[in-house]
Amino acid sequence: MTEYFLGLPLDWWQPIVWGLPFVIWTVAWVVLGLIVGSFLNVVIHRLPRNESVVQPPSHCPNCNQRIPLKDNLPVFSWLWLKGRCRFCATPISPRYLGVEVLTAIIFLVTWLRFGAEQPWVAFALCVLFAGFIAATFIDLEHLIIPDEITLGGTVVGFLLSIAIPALHGAETAAQSLKQSGLGILIGAGVVYAVLRGGKLLFGRQRIPLEGTQRVVFHETGVILPKEEIPYEELFYRASDAIRLQGQRIELADRCYWNQPVELRLAAQPARIRIGAEELPAEGEPYLSVETDRIELPREAMGLGDVKFMAAIGAFLGWQATVFSLFFSAVLGTLVALVLIALGRQKWSGRLGYGPYLAMAALVWAWGGKTWFQAWFGGAAGPF
Numbered sequence: 001m002t003e004y005f006l007g008l009p010l011d012w013w014q015p016i017v018w019g020l021p022f023v024i025w026t027v028a029w030v031v032l033g034l035i036v037g038s039f040l041n042v043v044i045h046r047l048p049r050n051e052s053v054v055q056p057p058s059h060c061p062n063c064n065q066r067i068p069l070k071d072n073l074p075v076f077s078w079l080w081l082k083g084r085c086r087f088c089a090t091p092i093s094p095r096y097l098g099v100e101v102l103t104a105i106i107f108l109v110t111w112l113r114f115g116a117e118q119p120w121v122a123f124a125l126c127v128l129f130a131g132f133i134a135a136t137f138i139d140l141e142h143l144i145i146p147d148e149i150t151l152g153g154t155v156v157g158f159l160l161s162i163a164i165p166a167l168h169g170a171e172t173a174a175q176s177l178k179q180s181g182l183g184i185l186i187g188a189g190v191v192y193a194v195l196r197g198g199k200l201l202f203g204r205q206r207i208p209l210e211g212t213q214r215v216v217f218h219e220t221g222v223i224l225p226k227e228e229i230p231y232e233e234l235f236y237r238a239s240d241a242i243r244l245q246g247q248r249i250e251l252a253d254r255c256y257w258n259q260p261v262e263l264r265l266a267a268q269p270a271r272i273r274i275g276a277e278e279l280p281a282e283g284e285p286y287l288s289v290e291t292d293r294i295e296l297p298r299e300a301m302g303l304g305d306v307k308f309m310a311a312i313g314a315f316l317g318w319q320a321t322v323f324s325l326f327f328s329a330v331l332g333t334l335v336a337l338v339l340i341a342l343g344r345q346k347w348s349g350r351l352g353y354g355p356y357l358a359m360a361a362l363v364w365a366w367g368g369k370t371w372f373q374a375w376f377g378g379a380a381g382p383f
């Protein structure tokens with residue numbers, strides 16, 4: 001039966017979701033995406049710097065002026081101010097605009113895909129995808145994904161799985177809880193196995209330094225000009241080595257000039273080679289090297305990715321983690337090939353692995369899951 005309003009059929013107003021027509025929610029969802037994107041910009045900037053994401057209110061990093069509400073509207077303010085601070089005209093990174101637009105698009109697609117039949121699933125997925133966006137942009141800049149996102153995301157995913165069993169295609173909270181728990185264990189497990197077992201994509205990473213800089217090795221990690229990396233993220237196998245061309249090398253009790261330096265801290269015994277001389281690492285509490293080039297045995301993945309995959313599993317189940325592991329490698333290879341074709345292959349060693357995992361999991365949630373279940377004759381697996 002078609003209803004009419006002012007002589008117009010109301011059919012296109014269908015379906016009704018949460019008591020209102022789908023189209024109204026669609027608009028609301030895009031606006032929500034813009035607002036969330038604006039908040040994610042704050043998270044991306046402040047979280048890796050250990051600043052609060054609520055206090056103080058937004059201010060210009062250059063002139064410190066508090067940003068009035070009218071200049072803080074998503075997308076529109078950036079366009080209106082032509083990407084500059086109103087007070088000091090310092091350029092504001094186009095990343096702010098990009099994150100807001102990207103969040104709105106991802107929210108919109110997720111809503112169109114799931115909103116009509118499973119609006120709460122759309123909601124839960126948008127929570128996950130918001131985390132993906134924050135993780136991706138933080139990883140691109142800092143090569144880490146903060147625990148607030150990975151461990152926090154795991155807890156939130158587990159709780160949402162209990163509240164919204166449909167997230168795992170389950171009928172009851174108990175089934176959904178089992179799916180989420182398995183997702184966490186298997187997700188963390190597969191990435192950890194890859195970390196311990198071998199290299200997936202890129203074995204080492206060269207860090208270019210701006211001129212000659214001091215790199216300090218202390219008991220638990222190496223301090224670079226821009227970051228500190230714990231040894232446990234660098235050394236897995238006896239062959240893993242940090243190499244530097246040292247201009248001035250200081251140990252606790254002596255000093256060398258212009259020698260290559262190599263550290264193998266997972267070797268038995270752990271050792272340091274300076275020029276032709278080899279020392280046990282055991283007796284050296286301190287090593288400082290002035291250098292303009294350092295090469296790290298960094299894996300494509302790190303411990304942050306173990307926790308990140310746990311969060312993906314908590315939301316999407318264990319099948320998603322296995323898919324994401326393999327599909328992210330495919331995506332990583334494609335990106336590496338494109339970078340090589342563009343003559344930019346050195347970039348590939350500087351990309352974190354988190355963004356690929358996020359992209360792969362997004363593909364799974366949007367469509368991959370359905371395709372897979374169709375291919376395997378509707379069987380979702382042994383669980």
Ligand SMILES: [Zn+2]
Binds near residue numbers: 062065085087088
């Ligand atoms: Zn300013």
